[in-house]
Amino acid sequence: MTSTLVLLRHGESEWNAKNLFTGWVDVQLTDKGRGEAVRGGEQLVEAGILPTVVHTSLQRRAINTAALALDAADRHWIPVRRSWRLNERHYGALQGKDKKQTLDQYGEEQFMLWRRSFDVPPPALADDDQYSQVGDPRYADLGDEMPRTECLKDVIARLVPYWESGIVPDLRAGHTVLVAAHGNSLRAIVKHLDGISDEDIAGLNIPTGMPLVYELDDETLQPVTKGGRYLDPEAAAAAAAAVANQGR
Numbered sequence: 001m002t003s004t005l006v007l008l009r010h011g012e013s014e015w016n017a018k019n020l021f022t023g024w025v026d027v028q029l030t031d032k033g034r035g036e037a038v039r040g041g042e043q044l045v046e047a048g049i050l051p052t053v054v055h056t057s058l059q060r061r062a063i064n065t066a067a068l069a070l071d072a073a074d075r076h077w078i079p080v081r082r083s084w085r086l087n088e089r090h091y092g093a094l095q096g097k098d099k100k101q102t103l104d105q106y107g108e109e110q111f112m113l114w115r116r117s118f119d120v121p122p123p124a125l126a127d128d129d130q131y132s133q134v135g136d137p138r139y140a141d142l143g144d145e146m147p148r149t150e151c152l153k154d155v156i157a158r159l160v161p162y163w164e165s166g167i168v169p170d171l172r173a174g175h176t177v178l179v180a181a182h183g184n185s186l187r188a189i190v191k192h193l194d195g196i197s198d199e200d201i202a203g204l205n206i207p208t209g210m211p212l213v214y215e216l217d218d219e220t221l222q223p224v225t226k227g228g229r230y231l232d233p234e235a236a237a238a239a240a241a242a243v244a245n246q247g248r
């Protein structure tokens, strides 16, 4: 027997459209992003995959994507769980910076280290920066855990406890679980599930608004098929390549 897990990156956000590093800045979806979210929900219906519980980050692009996709699937009523541990990677001092300008200023190697290396975080964001989340009430309980920058390794360290305590129990209870989150928090889940090496994860990119479906063995919760499956694999491959090329 298997359990079904659906990973869904939010639809295009306003800062995706402007090519800005986003991280914990709580930007809105664009009209295109809202359309992607609805289409994601329609794809789930066409595939006969109906979520019975949804997990989201605390960021509106993921929250609103989940709501739009579930509404399109007539599943707007299912239980919702949210955690900061599903938030996008905190992008440190790069938050709000233009990706192309950053590439031009620092060069390809440093740019890609910051974007995709496993363990090199960008410089920390100052607490008085306009894009800091210090003082945001939704993070009031975090105390020392509140990040000022993160690399993917840091995201895995804060996300896996939620995977174990929040998502695994729902899978074990037989739920079809939808996780609506972000490019890098979902890369963390995929790395954890598929056992991808610290080097190889650099090459993995997740497109916006496209459901990625994993069947997990009930006993081990290991993927039956590594990498899962996109419901529209050709469109997902093209969109993932575009994410990889951002800044160029």
Ligand SMILES: O=C(O)[C@@H](CO)OP(=O)(O)O
Residues within 6 Å of the ligand: 016, 020, 021, 022, 023, 024, 088, 089, 091, 115, 183, 184, 243, 246
């Ligand atoms: O800016 C961000 O927060 C992320 C996702 O949009 O960007 P990147 O793909 O460069 O990690």
